[in-house]
Amino acid sequence: MSKPLSEQIFAPAPIIGKDARAFLKSQRPACLWMTGLSGAGKSTVAGLLEKRLHGLGHHTYVLDGDTIRGGLCADLGFSDADRVEQIRRVSETARMMVDAGLIVIVAVISPFQKERDKARSSFEVGEFLEIFVDTPLAICEKRDTKGLYLKARQNKVLNFTGISSPYEPPAAPEITLHCGAESARDSVEHVMAAMRQRKIIAS
Template sequence: MSSNIVWHKHTVDKDTRANKLKQKPSVIWLTGLSGSGKSTIANLLEKRLFEAQHATYLLDGDNVRHGLCGDLGFDDKARVENIRRISEVSKLFVDAGLIVLTAFISPFKADRDFCRSLLNEGEFIEVFVDTPLEVCEQRDPKGLYKKARSGDIKHFTGIDSDYEAPASPEVHLQYQDEPAEDTAERLYQALKTKGFVS
């Protein structure tokens, strides 16, 4: 952390913004293997939340690599830095009063826990999109598993880099064969039932 800096408090704070938006700001953090369906489900969930009059923003793994994290590679050290940056951005969006959805493999428990540590109790909602590796490989929407198996991609999660599955996520979402729309609706209803969204 830089030295000689002090956090400047603003008159319009998180509670004021949240009250105006009539919602509880939070981070809904979708984690799972590549091809598990995180981005698809997050996109559908955001649409559902938007239709319910929530103010949201979706941070997607590929999208942030075009700008904010465009200078990072995919080895373990770069993955940690990628998630650190996303965590800090997510915290700012929560401070803005928004419901933030993220779709990142985020393979390491410590990195997900770091984001949780930045937020208040109940503001970090971990969603494990639990899709078996063999199903993700069959889908392989970007052809990445094929490249990883052939050695063209190194440090690929699930192949030659570990994925540490959440032990006790707020929502454990199994997703294999059903339509993505149905899975997103299941997630939305689970979030409502647990009181994370209205």
């Protein structure tokens, strides 16, 4: 019995390596993976964090859940299987961007620990920082800027994380942000401090 096509494809060795690309950018590439409920503040913190890093001369890119749903994962729904496939695509994209020497900020709900662990395994040790945006469900519902929680409570939106679909909080995140009790800018500074501590950035 022949092997699946995916097992018969061999990627060529890179001519220019990740370290060489990162050297030109004067930074250490990394994936900052933000997970949390809808409305927790992931996109807000990701945007402010990228602006802060860009202002310091760093090369960054944000992979935001809503943007991804409109493009890379436009063919996927919200079943457990589709959520798993979304995380696979996002982690592969983020890995390639890290290979390009970038600091990648991922802001997706990513509700399952197993899939987040699988995403981590795509990166070298120290390249992947899991950031738990720990905002209580009640606060996320109160914000409800998209009106999705109300629709979920009315059964107009199915498989909604935190209501009709489970969310598994990270078991041991590198960083925990309490966006229900602190400002988004304070959260950004916490991430910046963690990045300095891990020597991802120098200043």
